[in-house]
Amino acid sequence: MLRTPGSLFRQAVTPRLNPDVSAIIATGNKSQRFTRNLDDSDWTNSILPSPRSGWADTSFTDDFTNVNSALLREDDPGESAASSLLSDFLSAFLKHSSSAVFDLLEDYHNLCLDKVEVLQKVVQRAGASSRTAGVRWILQQESSTWRLMTSLYRYLQSEKLVVEQLFQRDAVIRQGQLVVDWLESIAKDQIGDFSDNIEFYAKNVCWENTLHALKLRRRGSVGLSIPLVTELDPDAPLRQQRPLANLDREDDTRLLKNLLTLIRAAGMTLEAQRLCKRCGQAWRAATLEGWKLYHDPNMTSGLGRLTPVEGNPNRRIWKLCCWSLSEEVRLKTYLLPVCESWEDCVWAYFRVLVDSLVEQEVTSSVLLKRLITSIIITTSNIIIINSNTIFINSLMEEFSDWLSSSKPLPSHLLRFMTHLVLFYSSLGIALKEEVCVAVLQSYITLLIEEQQSELIASYTSQLPTALAVQRYASYLEGVSQTEQQRRALHLAADAGLDVAAVTQLVVEAVRERDGPEFTPHTHTLETNTTQDDQKKIDVIDWLLFESAHRAEALKQSNAIMRRFLAVQKHEAAKAVFSKLPADSVKEVQRQWAGLQPDTPLPAEDLNAIREHRCIQAYLEAHEAFSDWFSHSSSAPQKPVPASQAKFTERVANEMRENEYQVECTAWRGRLQVLVDEVKERVYQVLLFADGWMINTPEVRGEVSERSLQMALLRSLCVPRLSFLLLSVLTSSSRHQEALQLADVLAAANNHLHQVFSKEDLRRFLQKIRESSLMLLDCGLDALGYT
Secondary structure, three states: OOOOHHHHHHHHHHHHOOHHHHHHHHOHHHHHHHHHHHOOOOHHHHOOOOOOOOOOOOOOOOOHHHHHHHHHHOOOHHHHHHHHHHHHHHHHHHHOOOOOHHHHHHHHHHHHHHHHHHHHHHHHHHOOOHHHHHHHHHHHHHHHHHHHHHHHHHHHOEHHHHHHHHHHHOHHHHHHHHHHHHHHHHHHHHHOOHHHHOOOOOOOOOOHHHHHHHHHHHHOOOOOOOOOOOOOOOOHHHHHOOOOOHHHHHHHHHHHHHHHHHHHOOOOHHHHHHHHHHOOOHHHHHHOOOOOOOEOOHHHHOOOOOOOOEOOOOHHHHHHHHHHHHOOOOOOOOOHHHOOOHHHHHHHHHHHHHHHHHHHHHHHHHHHHHHHOOOOEOOOOEOOOOOOHHHHHHHHHHHHHHHOOOOOOOHHHHHHHHHHHHHHHHOOOOOOHHHHHHHHHHHHHHHHHOOOHHHHHHHHOOOOHHHHHHHHHHHHOOOOOHHHHHHHHHHHHHOOOOHHHHHHHHHHHHHOOOOOOOOOOOOOOOOOOOHHHHHHHHHHHHHOOOHHHHHHHHHHHHHHHHHHHHOOOHHHHHHHHHHOOOOHHHHHHHHHHHHOOOOOOOHHHHHHHHHHHHHHHHHHHHHHHHHHHHHHOOOOOOOOOOOOOOHHHHHHHHHHHHHHHHHHHHHHHHHHHHHHHHHHHHHHHHOOOOOOOOOOOOOOOOOOHHHHHHHHHHHHHHHHHHHHHHHHHHHOOOHHHHHHHHHHHHOOOOOHHHHOOHHHHHHHHHHHHHHHHHHHHOOOOOOOOO
């Protein structure tokens, strides 16, 4: 006797109704209370009829004190226990591969159950608040949820297993299949090498004669008396209600008859598919795959490696399409009307009998899925949603509503939602990406607030790649301790995040925190290093943990120093420069040589190295000027002799005067050395090979922000250094060398005069004129020659 869907449901569910599941189903009528309770200040109290309800075990064990002593010392043992599940769940998630999802669910169940047992004993022994008891109750419901999901999905993930179990317990279907196998084996013996002897007009090309006729009509070569199809997709004859060419229709009729013969002969589906491909109808061969029962061996194998999924996950849709096509009177019919013998008719009836029983069983399992879907809890309800897209979309909408609530969700609920989403993703179920992202984002925010630094990278890596990089970079902006930074990058690498992209984004975010505008000032009021400046200096550390990021460190440090130099914050620029290891340039070259030994560095890296050296030359020149200025401002003080001094005092005055003269001589000697140093360093900038702050090789067509900043910095720093050197030379009475500086700036090959504004040139020439006058006063010509 055939089983009804109701009896099948009772048979499948009743053995699984253990006390945990019964408790879950009993809470199903509370689903409407959650929205109200979510806004309550004490949500755990609002869902409990009695904090101590459901306790059966009141005994204590000897090892209780050792296990729970830490919890007893906590102000809120319930929250402490729930918080520890954050790391426990991640450990379980990372321990199991994507193919061991049911082992993962079992671990989730056990983790929650362990906390339930601990909290129950804590409450019994120490007497805890109703909030702690509420947490215990919530974790108990969650534990039951994971257990139910494990049981359900093991059963519902394979049509193949459902049918295998049907054959094991149902004698009728086994006997029917035996008759089918017997009849098919007889037919197979009779046809022999049937498929090798089939001939068709069309070979390799589907509906070759119709195609030829359509080509002739397109060229206008010949008219067609019969209106044939104008398109050649498989559905064209039925959709357009137009025929194929006569020879193609004959081929199709013969093909369909032969296909039925092959399927009739012990289910020679592979032979039938090869025949379809020989006739150019690969699409028809593909349709013969649709009958196979779906089975995902990864759900039950527990192996560490993935194995291919079997069958058709949309087999019900395929069946419905086949049924619809069988009712189409315009299509060829091949079943009872073409049965030519008694054996054919018996085969048809028994084949339909077996298929009907199989479909009833598979359909009843789908009904089971839909019935189970009604079981929901969150805080007071359990969420169990099957792989049916409609129900999962409804769940995602519910999640979205919860996340948009003005009140923050409890940490237990966010953890549960996150791992439920990850579970469905591991099954390959299509979810609403925006909701999944929102759930993960909320959970990551919770982990950051709870300072669960060891967990953040793993969950961030579950986000879409670009968003994961952005989210983790945003988190790293708040990590300041060196060891914490190093650990955070290590965790990111273990989680599979793009560490290079993350660190680059962190640096760029901090670097452009004041805005992307490059705003130089020729008269900056504040040149001291501020707190914000220090953050920009320190952010380079993110790129120095791994030598592989050294090229990016060069580029980012250059960008930061460009901004500092533009506003004359030289000390801040020096601090950035000193962050980079001295061997940075060699390290970049060494790494590239290891990758492409016969290829020069890319233009981007060459220009970064060149810019780094340009900035180095400028900082050294400015440092030399600072040393000169500091020394020139600290001239020895001439001693003041005492009036009416006695002999001993006069002797002391003479000694102080002699010491002063010695100091002055040494000071003047040192000053001239520093003048030479300033001159040398400034000329290294002015005569920098191929031009200071100019890309070489020049990237054609490049008009990037970087190139514009470099050009602007060149127009600021070259005149600035020129005036500094001029002031040093004139204050040291080295006027002839000042005139030589003018020659260097005016040289056509240097193009240095082009970066001066008209006002700067006027001022510079005025000072050169003053030096010429000083030379004339010394008896020399205007250029300093005798």
